[in-house]
Amino acid sequence: MNELHVAGLTKSYGAGEPVLRGLELTVPAGALAAVLGPSGCGKTTMLRIVAGFLRADAGTVRLGDRLLAGPGVHLPPERRRIGIVPQEGALFPHLSVARNVAFGLRGTDRAERRRRTEELLDLVGLAGYGDRMPHELSGGQQQRVALARALAPRPQLVLLDEPFNALDSALRTGVRSDVRAALRATGATAVLVTHDQQEALSTADLVAVVRDGQVAQCATPQDLYRRPADPWIADFVGDAVMLPGTVDSDGTARTALGPVPLATPPGDLRAGTVLLRPEQLRLTDADSEDAVRGTVTDVRYYGHDAMVTVTVEGHDTPVGIRVAGLLAVRPGEETGIRVVGEAGFHS
Amino acid sequence: MREASGGRTSRKARRPDRRPPLILLVPACVAALFALLPLGYLAVRALERGPGFAWDVVADERTLDLLGRSLGLTAVVVAACLVLGVSLAWLTVRTALPGARAWSVLATLPLAVPSYVAAFAWLSAEPGLAGFGGAALALTLVSFPYVHLPVAAALRGIDPAQEEAARSLGHGPLRTFVRVTLPQLRPAAAGGSLLVALYVLSDFGAVSLMRYDTFTRAIHTSYRASFDRTPAAALSVVLVVMTVALVAAEARTRGRAGHARTGTGTARPAVPVALGRWRPLALLWCGAVTAVAVAFPLGTLGYWLAVGSSATWDLGGLAETAWGTFGVAAAGAGLTTLLALPVGVIAARHRGRGARLLEQAAYAGHALPGITVALALVFFAVRYAYPLYQQLPLLVCAYAVLFLPVAVAATRAAVLQAPPVLEDMARSLGRRPWQVLREVTVPLAAPGVAAGAALTFVVCMKELPATLLLRPTGMDTLATRLWTETGAGSFAAAAPYAAALILLAAVPSYLLGRHRT
Numbered sequence: 001m002n003e004l005h006v007a008g009l010t011k012s013y014g015a016g017e018p019v020l021r022g023l024e025l026t027v028p029a030g031a032l033a034a035v036l037g038p039s040g041c042g043k044t045t046m047l048r049i050v051a052g053f054l055r056a057d058a059g060t061v062r063l064g065d066r067l068l069a070g071p072g073v074h075l076p077p078e079r080r081r082i083g084i085v086p087q088e089g090a091l092f093p094h095l096s097v098a099r100n101v102a103f104g105l106r107g108t109d110r111a112e113r114r115r116r117t118e119e120l121l122d123l124v125g126l127a128g129y130g131d132r133m134p135h136e137l138s139g140g141q142q143q144r145v146a147l148a149r150a151l152a153p154r155p156q157l158v159l160l161d162e163p164f165n166a167l168d169s170a171l172r173t174g175v176r177s178d179v180r181a182a183l184r185a186t187g188a189t190a191v192l193v194t195h196d197q198q199e200a201l202s203t204a205d206l207v208a209v210v211r212d213g214q215v216a217q218c219a220t221p222q223d224l225y226r227r228p229a230d231p232w233i234a235d236f237v238g239d240a241v242m243l244p245g246t247v248d249s250d251g252t253a254r255t256a257l258g259p260v261p262l263a264t265p266p267g268d269l270r271a272g273t274v275l276l277r278p279e280q281l282r283l284t285d286a287d288s289e290d291a292v293r294g295t296v297t298d299v300r301y302y303g304h305d306a307m308v309t310v311t312v313e314g315h316d317t318p319v320g321i322r323v324a325g326l327l328a329v330r331p332g333e334e335t336g337i338r339v340v341g342e343a344g345f346h347s
Numbered sequence: 348m349r350e351a352s353g354g355r356t357s358r359k360a361r362r363p364d365r366r367p368p369l370i371l372l373v374p375a376c377v378a379a380l381f382a383l384l385p386l387g388y389l390a391v392r393a394l395e396r397g398p399g400f401a402w403d404v405v406a407d408e409r410t411l412d413l414l415g416r417s418l419g420l421t422a423v424v425v426a427a428c429l430v431l432g433v434s435l436a437w438l439t440v441r442t443a444l445p446g447a448r449a450w451s452v453l454a455t456l457p458l459a460v461p462s463y464v465a466a467f468a469w470l471s472a473e474p475g476l477a478g479f480g481g482a483a484l485a486l487t488l489v490s491f492p493y494v495h496l497p498v499a500a501a502l503r504g505i506d507p508a509q510e511e512a513a514r515s516l517g518h519g520p521l522r523t524f525v526r527v528t529l530p531q532l533r534p535a536a537a538g539g540s541l542l543v544a545l546y547v548l549s550d551f552g553a554v555s556l557m558r559y560d561t562f563t564r565a566i567h568t569s570y571r572a573s574f575d576r577t578p579a580a581a582l583s584v585v586l587v588v589m590t591v592a593l594v595a596a597e598a599r600t601r602g603r604a605g606h607a608r609t610g611t612g613t614a615r616p617a618v619p620v621a622l623g624r625w626r627p628l629a630l631l632w633c634g635a636v637t638a639v640a641v642a643f644p645l646g647t648l649g650y651w652l653a654v655g656s657s658a659t660w661d662l663g664g665l666a667e668t669a670w671g672t673f674g675v676a677a678a679g680a681g682l683t684t685l686l687a688l689p690v691g692v693i694a695a696r697h698r699g700r701g702a703r704l705l706e707q708a709a710y711a712g713h714a715l716p717g718i719t720v721a722l723a724l725v726f727f728a729v730r731y732a733y734p735l736y737q738q739l740p741l742l743v744c745a746y747a748v749l750f751l752p753v754a755v756a757a758t759r760a761a762v763l764q765a766p767p768v769l770e771d772m773a774r775s776l777g778r779r780p781w782q783v784l785r786e787v788t789v790p791l792a793a794p795g796v797a798a799g800a801a802l803t804f805v806v807c808m809k810e811l812p813a814t815l816l817l818r819p820t821g822m823d824t825l826a827t828r829l830w831t832e833t834g835a836g837s838f839a840a841a842a843p844y845a846a847a848l849i850l851l852a853a854v855p856s857y858l859l860g861r862h863r864t
């Protein structure tokens with residue numbers, strides 16, 4: 001019913017390179033999808049086209065059974081029933097918090113408007129803040145009000161444009177989970193645009209990686225992280241260990257870290273890139289039997305875990321190993337490495 | 348992570364899909380046509396009897412003589428303003444001059460003195476000043492802040508590291524100033540000089556009180572002297588051509604200088620130059636300029652007020668004139684602001700050739716001397732709208748044409764202050780474009796627009812040449828009364844009008860200043 005369906009979206013500015021090249025994206029009703037990509041990949045342009053602020057050169061945007069944009073069709077933004085939470089909130093500075101939230105509530109009577117405003121302020125944890133002016137709120141509070149304002153008219157779709165960018169990292173996690181909870185509570189379909197892969201993986205039900213104006217892969221956070229479609233995506237959504245490898249007759253890949261089982265059959269591919277995550281590598285005793293030997297070059301300690309880089313024979317770039325718990329190695333020491341689980345394999 | 352947010356924001360700012368909504372476009376076009384009407388009509392009128400006649404007037408010996416006098420006065424005043432403006436700017440910004448900030452503020456005060464008030468002050472003290480010298484003196488002392496302000500701002504913006512680099516490369520302080528600092532001040536000084544030149548060319552009050560014939564005074568005389576208005580129109584066209592040529596010349600130097608800039612803003616303020624034994628001399632210079640430009644006119648005014656109290660103090664007449672001035676200036680400011688609103692919003696929010704053209708049309712008044720606008724409106728009214736001839740609405744229209752640039756600039760700046768994303772938000776929350784304008788854009792821009800209206804009010808109140816030509820018979824503003832009395836040599840009778848003018852103009856300026864802080 002509130003499914004977002006974007007098809008064949010194309011857009012270029014002036015005579016320049018196209019920003020969107022036939023972008024396809026489907027977000028099921030009630031899901032929170034993240035659109036993840038580096039700066040300049042076209043994700044913000046896509047969001048502005050869906051919102052109705054920009055016209056696409058070609059392609060269609062459907063929301064439920066309504067055609068919002070397509071050949072000869074361009075519904076103005078005020079008739080799309082799409083809520084938007086922009087960067088830094090963009091609250092109306094001349095209106096109180098309550099009037100900001102009530103801005104989209106028209107055609108309802110005053111009592112109902114008030115009830116709905118209070119309900120939403122309550123939902124975002126800001127009950128009683130209605131009389132404040134936006135500049136009297138902290139950045140995180142402003143962002144919550146912006147969400148309440150977007151949700152108030154019961155939009156079919158909510159677009160969040162890097163809404164947590166302006167918040168410092170301590171605040172970000174809290175606001176992020178509150179926003180998620182509020183979106184869940186209303187059941188709205190939502191699209192979160194971000195360049196932060198951690199934010200995308202931890203917040204969304206579905207992540208679409210956009211590269212050069214196209215969706216390179218759209219999957220659940222787990223699938224995306226575990227089975228990235230290509231090495232670029234693997235590297236973009238997290239730390240990756242990439243090794244050249246050749247496929248043996250038993251279906252495993254032979255690499256500098258020894259034989260590694262593959263997650264999917266390699267097909268006709270005989271030689272390619274073997275893809276592992278740093279947490280799939282374990283440090284063992286230097287002389288343990290099934291381990292490959294290497295030399296520790298660097299240790300970066302993060303508190304909850306640490307990243308240890310190790311050079312191994314037969315591979316010229318050091319590999320990263322994520323180590324949880326107690327750290328027993330120092331740079332310069334010899335260590336053993338063991339691979340756990342299955343690897344991806346790409347040409 | 349590759350972060351290049353610059354590219355993204357600039358793309359957003361360009362907003363290529365937005366065309367101005369009709370609700371803005373139609374009134375903006377009306378305003379633009381309104382602003383261009385006098386110019387067009389003037390050309391038609393000047394060529395009415397064929398280009399031959401107009402050429403005869405223009406090529407007349409008397410016209411060439413006027414041209415020489417106008418240009419001569421302009422050149423002398425611009426040169427004097429450059430000396431005063433640059434020296435004061437350097438002393439107050441870059442040296443350890445005691446009280447530098449206070450001097451800097453004092454140096455901007457002459458902007459509040461209309462040229463004819465300055466002329467009044469000097470003439471009343473020394474009637475022998477009448478002529479070229481007096482006109483040049485009065486005009487220089489009221490217009491040097493136009494050079495001082497931009498040059499001081501540019502000096503603050505120069506990275507001291509450049510000068511330090513020059514010093515470390517073996518240049519002495521003087522050589523460094525001439526070879527590194529001065530060239531960077533050129534765009535600011537050129538811009539300021541343009542404003543001074545336009546001010547002098549279009550000035551009517553000071554030159555007519557000083558009885559020094561220039562184009563503006565000759566146009567006025569020619570208009571008053573005969574029923575044949577074509578010579579006045581032809582002279583006006585020459586004047587407009589001169590101002591337009593000046594604007595174009597300045598735009599060209601600015602275009603080239605722009606490339607030489609390597610970024611503004613300083614990491615740290617420059618170390619002030621110690622004046623040493625030059626200190627008393629520097630203080631004397633600042634003191635002398637302030638004394639003749641600020642203290643002297645105010646002192647003279649006070650003197651004549653004191654003398655006049657025993658002579659002709661017509662309080663009732665003064666109050667009536669002040670009230671009338673207030674009324675026309677308020678009407679002028681109101682109409683101007685109303686016309687400026689759509690143009691300012693379009694100029695701030697929309698790119699493209701059409702939007703630029705609209706904005707430039709509205710700026711036409713910038714290059715049009717008051718007297719030519721007045722003449723054009725007189726001609727127009729006599730031919731097509733006779734009931735308006737010598738009626739208040741025509742005068743108010745002249746104010747709108749003349750001061751539309753002031754109000755448009757203020758509106759544009761005010762709208763630019765409000766982030767466009769707020770308008771997007773209002774759209775996404777169900778508002779149609781005109782509702783967005785009413786509920787978001789206008790309320791947010793209101794303080795800036797009001798400031799522009801106050802500024803327009805002040806300049807309307809001080810306006811002299813157009814008011815003289817267009818006012819209804821028997822109606823006086825403070826400015827025209829001051830002009831009449833001074834012209835007749837009744838300095839004591841003129842003083843109360845000058846004082847009332849300065850007081851009335853000070854109120855909005857004071858309110859504006861308080862609003863900012």
